[in-house]
Amino acid sequence: MAPIDPHSFTDSTHPLTTHISLNFYFDFTTSTIASSALLTLSAPYTGDLVLDTRSLTINSVIDPVTNSQIPFSLSTDVDPIKGQPLTVSVSNISKILITFVTSVTSSALQWLTPPQTFNKKFPFVYTQCQSIHARSIFPCQDTPTPRVRYNAKLNIPHQLSAVMSAKHLERRDPILGCGDSGLCCGESLWCGEGRIVEEFVMEQPIPTYLFAFAVGELGFREVGPRTKVYAEAVPSVLDAAAKEFAGTEDMIRVGERLFGEYDWERFDLLVLPPSFPYGGMENPRMVFLTPTVIKGDASGAQVVAHELAHSWTGNLITNKTNDHFWLNEGFTTYAERRIVEAVQGEDIAALNIGIGWKGLVDEMERFKDNLELTKLRTNQEGVDPDDVYSQVPYEKGFQFLWRIERQIGRAAFDEFLLKYIAAFKFQSIDTNMFLDFLKANVPGIENDIDLKTWTEGTGIPADAMEPVSNIYTKIVSLAHEFKQGRMPREEEVASWHGQQWELYLENLPNSVESSQVIALDCRYRLSESKDYEVKVAFLQLAIVSRCSEYYNVVEKTLKEVGRMKYLRPLYTALVQGNTKKEEDKIFAQRVFAEARETYHPIAQGVVESILSKHL
């Protein structure tokens, strides 16, 4: 008996789930889903089987073959990270039917009321399962080792439609009786009037964190032979999204050339409401995106390149547990930059590497008292993955792979990548499996690169590297000159877009005079930027430099977006530091209290943890 993942109750002696059949009845009046899940195990099992759950009410556990009740117990002991283990006591069976209801606090789900949507007419609900939130939607072995196929029937109000990280089969009227419930007959709510059923199937096996749906008043635009962009059915939003992502097919082709065939058939995009907590989430066949990536200059392509790259690194080859998260994000960051380089050129790729480098250097400061979190391979026993989310797996992982590329040359590294993906596709692997494969395919690599220091050591290895490019170097040196009162001249910034400004702002010295910050904004209007990367980088500087005149913009920003990449630095800047003024902390608390309901539950938890650390 041993757990296979620090974030799951799944035990090494248990058979793994291979298929899940789901029925969901969405009740927007209570913000809950009455559901059933039919789990198929890899082999018949006798004994206690433990499933992960969080915030679920379990109604029954049934053997679907004999239709008899299976004894079960839902632990009353709630683990703050892992949730509540559900133990079912089975006897020689391989299928288990569970009926249950989600709760308003289910951490994967955000329920939006009509006023919280663009059109203000209908409610909206969507999921975010990575890393360990799928268990708050259905009981499962919520760890990336078991790969499951699934089908799902979503019973929703007829004015709405649904999308999933799966193939859409049909939209139809509910079948009267118990046909769509998986529950017993007579549940009139399953057959009610004004309802519609959307059916999906996922034929490729995926880890549970890639399970996803969204339900709302959705529309779409076609942008390529295998890509539609979905969003709330507002023509201006759909048009802007279609324009921003027009180059998607070109990127898929680059991905195929570099990493092998695209295995997921479709690559659709869903633009979510502003509360979406991430920039993007690589849900297979249907990537989820924040609306803040739509900037009108196609720069959102970088986030799409990243989520697209996950189609190979992450979704085909998956980290076995979060301890090996760098295998997902480090590889994907590397792959993203290769795609960006191919479609936008070397200078833009170098800029991204430079922004990433600064991010990595800053994380070393953030984790100086917890060096464990600066390692590529981590030990997350007792650690909530949402609390320790950082740039380290992305940027140190990127640096490691870039280092190998420099060692063996691009042609050899490209060949290695193709081989690696082909060898491990549809498998979940750990750092050692990667290292063994590397050593077997690149003989002698361990003599040239200190693989142990890279994967197990803390900090940034000495053979990591800042990018070399003229614009990158120019922007960084301009930023360093700011301290001497030198502001960039108009002609120097004439060609700058969001990423150049972001790099510039992030490289400014830590403490600058508030008068300088104000002068910079007077000239370049950064606090009014439509690009949130720029706006937030500027506001962070404004807070640290004590420019109180920007607090109304800070408040407005914290209330209009829920992307954690923006919430984290702004709330942190407000509350962190020994000399921090009391007013700032009170301000942060008030804004959070007022904005809280508009954030996704995951973002609520993360902001809470930032505030509780410093107040």
Ligand code: BES
């Ligand atoms: N898979 C991540 C998002 C994620 C990570 C969700 C960990 C939950 C837990 C996604 O691919 C990602 O990295 N998104 C980035 C995009 C960026 C690197 C271009 C983001 O959201 O900022």
Ligand code: ZN
């Ligand atoms: Zn990613």
